[in-house]
Amino acid sequence: MRLSVLDLVPVRTDQSTGDALAATVSLAQVADRLGFTRYWVAEHHNMPAVAATSPPVLIGILGAHTERIRLGSGGVMLPNHAPLAVAEQFALLEAASPGRIDLGIGRAPGSDPVTSMALRGAAGRDDTDIENFPQYLDDVVALMGAGGVRVAVPRQNYVLKATPAATSEPRMWLLGSSMYSAHLAAAKGLPYVFAHHFAGRGTAEALEAYRSEFQPSEAASEPVTFLTVNASVAETEQEAEALLLPNLHLMAKLRTGQPLTAVELVEDAEALPLHPQTTGLIEAGRRQAVVGTPDQAATQIRDLAAEFGVDEVMVNPVASARRGTDPRTAPGREQTLELLAKELL
Template sequence: MLDLVPVRTDQTTSDAVAATVSLAQVADRVGYTRYWVAEHHNMPAVAATSPPVLIAILGAHTSTIRLGSGGVMLPNHAPLAVAEQFALLEAATPGRIDLGIGRAPGSDPVTSMALRGAAGRDDTDIENFPQYLDDVVALMGADGVRVAIPRQEYILKATPAAASEPRMWLLGSSMYSAHLAAAKGLPYVFAHHFSGHGTAEALEVYRSEFRPSDLSPEPVTFLTVNASVADTEEEAAALMLPNLHMMAKLRTGQPLTALDLVEDAEAISLAPQAQAIVESSLARAVVGTPESAAAQIRSLAEQFGVDEVMINPVASDRRGTDPRAAPGREHTVELLAKELL
């Protein structure tokens, strides 16, 4: 599962985080493999700004499910800070931590500049991204990194004694990420839920160019997909409508707001451009009853030959819902589990 920690119009950030904790506990209980949280900034509809903080919260409220980032946007952070955070998470919950890393900023240019701070980090951070990946891997390792300084060699590492290391993944939605994941021998995750274009081509490039490494002896792939599942096709489509509207706002440059409740989304009349985006997003999403949704997921896995499918349960809720709960998302997760797990 992927979770952006959506914030509905009837929720505070505290409510949204409480709903995510409950959702993660459901996923843990019914047998999902992993639960990843995203990194986005300055977006009223998204509370997932700090994956390591959220992972720590979820680690305290779950027992077996793997927890990870989908992903940490590495250009926003110093490699040592990322390595320290995830090494500490692995020490606290051994064998349960995934470190998914992405290259995008996860926000607008102004917010990205603020994240990078007074040090003045700039576009060279994008150019240095492959080296940053290597740095994170080495810093989390037991041997650390040897830094040459005058008259001595200094050992730098994330923890004094790493007993185990997080599993590292590279996230992407372009050919660049496919080439890089293959060259580094990293497991690869394609953001099909966001892009939807070039999925097959990127996965084929990754598999054909893959170089075995200590991180992965063979290609490992999965893709992400938005999902809304309910007892009827009509209800599943209705619950997904607020998310579709949010994506249309994002892609047309409109001001972003908190996620609508279903009744409010249904009352909105969209401009033709926004409606076209809604229909395109809907076409690559998993929407329907448990049986039809499970069939769609199996078909995706077969079509793209991936090892896993990661669902992003995007169902919103109706007026009168407990603000500290997300029954639409929980129902999606539970109904799919009955068919697939």
């Protein structure tokens, strides 16, 4: 069993952005020390609870504070960016940390329409980029390579490169939460990850389509995938449940269109009355997560790996904190990794 980490850099109500970043650096160091395989950071925008707005910036910070763990994006939302910009950023990261960089790419905007517009600019890109998404993937891969891309211009054959002297390239992964991404990853022979931690449904169908349709490529000779899941682990089941509750509240707000807030502290989440509209969503999120004592959580992860036929599981440690916790730390998140490592690594 290989274990990895997904980090949205959550911001609690008692934290500043700087506090949340400090907690993430510490968490990545814990994962590095314990032997986790990879550590991915997400891309979300204009959300009070998420400080992971720029994966390449975060990966650069984490690369300077870790030694061996693979670092990557889970993922870069390609419609928000020019392929050359993404290729340049990740070629530099690979040059700085050779053999340690994963480039996970997604098709969703990672934000609301207004924020997407602001990201792309007045003269920026539009919905046609969704149609061009497969080509953009190819462009990013080619630009990061040593040969670059040849662009036909009048009277010359112009070579465009993301970096002047590449000796290695990041590993490309395609991320998704729909059947579209499964079909595309299979057709292009790319490693693929379905957002099980977020979507909750459709995982088995997407992985089956990916595996059955897979076409070998230079990127992968056979299907490569793993499972993502939210996790909260503590010495007692009651404490694990309590630490999970603020995240369940946040996801229920997101799915019902309520105003989003920073991640609540445990005591504040416990004091809030449950709205009838969100009760079912909270219960569903609880069933979807890995939560409990170390032994219970390890069993749940092994069962998930067996159910979906994977030998790697990426956990999103979503445990919040209690009042009085040092804002620059995330002890519940670190504890989740430490307890899982004792059982599974």
